[in-house]
Amino acid sequence: MKKERALTIPSATVSRLVTYLRILEELELAGEPRTSSSDLAERAQVTAFQVRKDLAYFGRFGKRGMGYSVALLKREIIDALGLNLHWPVIVVGMGRLGHAIANFPVAAEYQFEYVGLFDVDPQVVGTSIGNLPILHMSQLPSFVHERGVKMAFLTVPPERAQATAEKLVQAGITSILNFAPIVLRPPLSENEKDVGKTKTWHNVTVENVDFLAGMKRLAYYTHDPKSPAVEEV
Amino acid sequence: MKKERALTIPSATVSRLVTYLRILEELELAGEPRTSSSDLAERAQVTAFQVRKDLAYFGRFGKRGMGYSVALLKREIIDALGLNLHWPVIVVGMGRLGHAIANFPVAAEYQFEYVGLFDVDPQVVGTSIGNLPILHMSQLPSFVHERGVKMAFLTVPPERAQATAEKLVQAGITSILNFAPIVLRPPLSENEKDVGKTKTWHNVTVENVDFLAGMKRLAYYTHDPKSPAVEEV
DNA sequence: TGGTGTGAAAACATTCACAGCC
DNA sequence: GGCTGTGAATGTTTTCACACCA
Numbered sequence: 001m002k003k004e005r006a007l008t009i010p011s012a013t014v015s016r017l018v019t020y021l022r023i024l025e026e027l028e029l030a031g032e033p034r035t036s037s038s039d040l041a042e043r044a045q046v047t048a049f050q051v052r053k054d055l056a057y058f059g060r061f062g063k064r065g066m067g068y069s070v071a072l073l074k075r076e077i078i079d080a081l082g083l084n085l086h087w088p089v090i091v092v093g094m095g096r097l098g099h100a101i102a103n104f105p106v107a108a109e110y111q112f113e114y115v116g117l118f119d120v121d122p123q124v125v126g127t128s129i130g131n132l133p134i135l136h137m138s139q140l141p142s143f144v145h146e147r148g149v150k151m152a153f154l155t156v157p158p159e160r161a162q163a164t165a166e167k168l169v170q171a172g173i174t175s176i177l178n179f180a181p182i183v184l185r186p187p188l189s190e191n192e193k194d195v196g197k198t199k200t201w202h203n204v205t206v207e208n209v210d211f212l213a214g215m216k217r218l219a220y221y222t223h224d225p226k227s228p229a230v231e232e233v
Numbered sequence: 234m235k236k237e238r239a240l241t242i243p244s245a246t247v248s249r250l251v252t253y254l255r256i257l258e259e260l261e262l263a264g265e266p267r268t269s270s271s272d273l274a275e276r277a278q279v280t281a282f283q284v285r286k287d288l289a290y291f292g293r294f295g296k297r298g299m300g301y302s303v304a305l306l307k308r309e310i311i312d313a314l315g316l317n318l319h320w321p322v323i324v325v326g327m328g329r330l331g332h333a334i335a336n337f338p339v340a341a342e343y344q345f346e347y348v349g350l351f352d353v354d355p356q357v358v359g360t361s362i363g364n365l366p367i368l369h370m371s372q373l374p375s376f377v378h379e380r381g382v383k384m385a386f387l388t389v390p391p392e393r394a395q396a397t398a399e400k401l402v403q404a405g406i407t408s409i410l411n412f413a414p415i416v417l418r419p420p421l422s423e424n425e426k427d428v429g430k431t432k433t434w435h436n437v438t439v440e441n442v443d444f445l446a447g448m449k450r451l452a453y454y455t456h457d458p459k460s461p462a463v464e465e466v
Numbered sequence: 467t468g469g470t471g472t473g474a475a476a477a478c479a480t481t482c483a484c485a486g487c488c
Numbered sequence: 489g490g491c492t493g494t495g496a497a498t499g500t501t502t503t504c505a506c507a508c509c510a
Contacts, residue, residue, distance in 0.1 A: 036468090036469065036470090037469075037470070038469080048469090052469090052470065052471065052472085053471090053472085055470095055471090056470090056471060056472070060470085060471065061470095062469075062470045062471080063469085063470075064468080064469055064470045064471080065467070065468045065469050065470075066468085066469075066470085067468090067469065067470080068470090
């Protein structure tokens with residue numbers, strides 16, 4: 001008899017799992033064989049309840065009274081996140097930011113691997129970064145199809161991000177790490193339901209990396225809200 | 234008679250307000266004088282209910298049947314987020330990433346302004362970026378105190394991030410935009426309650442910018458969860 | 467005894483329906 | 489008629505208490 005395990009790990013939990021994984025790597029490097037929910041909690045700055053609940057979404061890995069094996073728990077989180085799989089990645093938009101990202105040693109992180117770099121500027125198409133040549137966008141659809149690439153880092157200028165994203169999805173990309181400070185959306189007249197924090201778009205997932213947004217949120221949490229928040233009635 | 238307005242805008246709402254603000258800027262640039270909750274919703278990829286609820290946390294800016302004035306709503310969100318204030322910012326850690334960030338024209342974003350750059354490496358201390366000299370970390374406490382700086386961008390290597398963050402807070406910094414892929418935490422034996430998504434630390438707020446974490450979350454949302462999620466019972 | 471796993475409760479966030487006003 | 493503002497309902501996430509087991 002088969003029973004489905006919870007397919008849906010809450011998005012907040014997914015974020016924390018990434019954090020726990022990083023902590024487990026540190027513990028392993030430090031030679032610590034075991035940890036506990038309260039130890040993980042302090043290092044991740046959450047509660048021990050939260051850690052146990054997060055882990056319970058996809059299994060039972062601890063020993064009561066003993067805590068968790070660092071090596072085992074690390075392996076389980078890697079599997080749960082899909083980081084045991086090979087992830088070929090393309091970088092689209094080879095300006096300053098694209099160059100910086102393409103030079104980052106992403107291969108050190110599990111099985112992510114840059115396999116293609118793309119741009120439209122004839123000045124940069126044909127040059128290389130590391131041993132990867134920068135290809136023209138016109139070659140992208142066949143490249144993505146042949147190599148089975150699903151994940152793209154979008155590093156084009158903001159005003160071109162939407163149009164480029166649409167091309168990526170058309171070519172078969174399903175996961176976009178969007179560095180442009182805009183909200184990517186489906187081509188007009190498409191209505192799909194959002195799923196959690198990460199929005200879907202024809203089964204497309206977008207994650208945003210946006211330090212300007214973080215900077216503005218910081219301003220809110222830092223400014224004294226008392227004075228403007230008192231009003232005359 | 235005075236009455237306090239809701240001091241607490243939910244953190245999820247704060248994030249969306251930043252998005253709405255960006256959209257309002259675009260609309261203003263495009264010469265659109267008015268918008269509506271459904272227009273904003275589509276552009277921000279949320280529901281119209283959500284937009285109206287978010288705005289209702291800090292005021293009533295619309296006209297029934299007419300929607301919102303782009304200029305007015307933009308001003309209100311700017312005020313609510315504290316972006317009408319001047320934000321002097323220091324960048325700490327002038328490696329590749331710190332250089333890239335320091336070269337970014339952050340002054341184009343409201344009243345943020347880089348006022349100081351810091352590092353410990355004698356090779357870079359004394360050199361300049363733009364018209365700002367890179368100062369040694371030993372000068373940071375007096376600089377922060379004299380200039381009344383509250384916000385810092387932390388771009389040091391991961392292994393130095395925690396110790397550097399502690400120095401920043403000791404010097405009087407209350408807001409850290411953390412680019413290091415680690416969780417910053419208070420010096421040992423300090424227990425403070427978390428407040429929402431953004432954690433507090435002696436009234437310190439940390440926002441994280443971490444593309445590797447985004448990349449790993451993407452892997453989870455992209456990998457087919459069906460096969461490993463079915464288990465024998 | 468110590469620390470996990472989990473059902474139940476509380477807190478929080480989103481969705482909805484519709485009253486109210488331009 | 490159209491679109492906002494908002495209490496109520498729903499759904500999701502976090503917190504908690506405690507049963508259970510090495």
